[in-house]
Amino acid sequence: MYTHSAGKSRSYYCKKKEGMKKLNIGCGDRYSTDWINIDFNSNHPEVISHNLLQRLPFSDNSIDVVYSSHVIEHFSREDAEKLIKECLRILKPNGILRIVVPDLEQTCREYLRIMDIIDSEEAKKQYEWIIIELLDQMVRTESGGLMKTFWKKIVENDDEDSMKYVEARIGVKLREEVGSYNHHSILKKMLNLNVKKIKNKLTHLYIEGVKKMVPRHIRKAIIDNTIPGEKHKWMYDRYSLRKLFEKVGFTNVLFLNAHTSLIQNFNNEFLDINTDGTPYKPGSLYCEGMKPKK
Ligand SMILES: C[S@@+](CC[C@H](N)C(=O)[O-])C[C@H]1O[C@@H](n2cnc3c(N)ncnc32)[C@H](O)[C@@H]1O
Structure with a gap:
């Protein structure tokens, strides 16, 4: 079940251990207790902090489903390909990769x-x-x-x-x-602060402070252009995304929509749809591929 705030209960561990192993990479604040969630920035114990430019911390053939929404467009084409290869490596045979990106x-x-x-x-x-x-x-x-x-x-x-x-x-x-931009949203933000978020904010302020020490022209040209996860570095359409999936080795590549998936009970996860059934990010391309048996 999709949540912003669920705590780690015993059933959470059991579900992950006994049921299908599902991984949401670059989850942001859209994580689910049934899934293993990964993001560069983690504000919650449900979310493992990991840089997706590094090897995924899972063994070969160990995961049933990998899902990623609005992440690979933040990577260079080369890095996106490396990440998709990593997904292929960790997926079990017949495992599914679902990638959602803005539709160029x-x-x-x-x-x-x-x-x-x-x-x-x-x-x-x-x-x-x-x-x-x-x-x-x-x-x-x-x-x-x-x-x-x-x-x-x-x-x-x-x-x-x-x-x-x-x-x-x-x-x-x-x-x-x-x-x-009203007082309610500022107040809501303040109420949502927790120790981890405060730590993240302080780290962010520290990095911003260090950046300010670099001469402005260098900062503008090099550092500001490399904030992780902020900018789009590439965009995809149904032609290029299919080519990428197939190049890496996925088969059965399909384009679906926010409501359809080969992943079991995917609509119950409320990842690509909101709780009222509307698409979470309209204007997206929804692509799935399968890891072949051999
Ligand atoms: C546009 S947000 C999408 C978040 C969420 N999947 C959604 O659909 O709302 C992109 C996410 O990718 C994460 N991200 C970008 N680059 C990353 C990296 N190198 N390692 C881990 N996470 C990264 C960002 O921290 C951010 O949470």
């Missing part, structure tokens, strides 16, 4: 749809967003980048049409993350 093709089609009607008022507004969706994540130098700025602007202007458009494009995550 869909974003480009939306961009072209808007360009075709760019003289309309509606398209002008939507253009502002689609260009951010397409490019900002590749070039931004601060967390959230122009997505955050744009969202803040439409919330301040009470621009419901734009809010609905953005939510239809990327889901409600932005609203949750950025909130309305």
